[in-house]
Amino acid sequence: MTLEGAHPLDPPADPFEVAQAAAADIARLTGVERHDVAVTLGSGWGKAAELIGETVATIPATEVTGFSRPALEGHVGTLRSVRTPAGRHVLVIGARTHYYEGHGVRRVVHSVRTAAATGAKVMVLTNGAGGIKETWSAGQPVLISDHINLTADSPLEGATFIDLTDLYATRLRDIALSVDPTLDSGVYCQFRGPHYETPAEVQMAKAIGGDIVGMSTALEAIAARQAGMEILGFSLITNLAAGISPDPLSHEEVIEAGRMAEGRISALLAEVVGKL
Template structure:
């Protein structure tokens, strides 16, 4: 049987992640990473401030990784060394659920990060805000999520507790760096269309504060892999119906670029404390 992609069944996704981790070790000369960071829309410049670059290369050179389909994702993997000596794996290539490649490919970067030895997973994204007090450019901690994809990265009888999925301990570390950080519940929709105003009101009614199209499935996979998770959303726009104007991807890109200096510095300082 010919596989069209390394992660296609009947392949074992964890074995593929181990192969990808071996590729990263070969390409970076670093056999173990301590922290992994997925940089979403608006967060790309943070890598410049986190530490000294040891190696950088296209994500497509690593088994199982695909070229990013979304502007705002840099498409590279980078290994950094912080001032304290920690090795940080920067993932600038995210596969979104709406690309219809399957959940295995969505969470492959997280499983690969775990296979490199990383015990902490930092997930960032650009998202819509339901709270009217959150202006575009506001960074928000993710305290919990609601997964509306009707899917899961877990396969078979795999039962994983998600009670403290977005680590309270790590959120406290982040707030020690910036006490003004607010937090909220992230709601992952399937996408790629933006949510309707009625869907945003539904998300609000069930306890959501942030709406987007990534992160939740990755966080579940990170917990399955035994990692501690820290999540950040950059509020790039008010959600549909909260905003008086129609939504556009260009708005997301523009808000991310405008906020880059502030949020990049924040993320670098938080990672320096992990």
């Protein structure tokens, strides 16, 4: 029982018990007992849900325990159960809570923990992000090979020690490369946001080994590893990062780059998911 105005994930609640309750809601509302793969659709990746397979059910995320209404344009706020031509069930998450919304890490990673509780063994995380490599261009999809967590936070609580070696699984990246051998890859840096990075911060990210800058994904990937899932990460380069590009950054630019690339990258994602 929670106090009036409290959220189901607020302490002293056990976030894993809340994820189990959410998974039970999804099974009841979709009629699908368990899912094999989960996909979180970030900015620009939304059409993939239509291409992965046959939609069995679409439900508002707010009807599932612990989920919040997305605060960001470009995120649709639904959960969808899709059956692939091979008969596997994919949970498509169009409801992402970003760290910068200030709700705490538990709510940021709740969708991932819920996906694991539905039975999913593979977590595909996608996002729209800024590129540091000057050879990249807006609308280009890249694989995430590793990440640097610059939020100064973690979804792990207490003395919980999780190995993050090969966090973004080489096996899954090889599958993606079998679909499109031209895919480049890079290290993703998650900043706290919601402001875009300064040119100096982008140069810092570059100096410490980063290739991509954004405001999501890393915390979710850590939670997915804790839950025992394999992780595949994709970034859509929506713009060159501050100082790499001479032009000021805007959210409208991100949305437009995603809209222009959506058909192509969604088809790529759907084909990759079909092989997982």
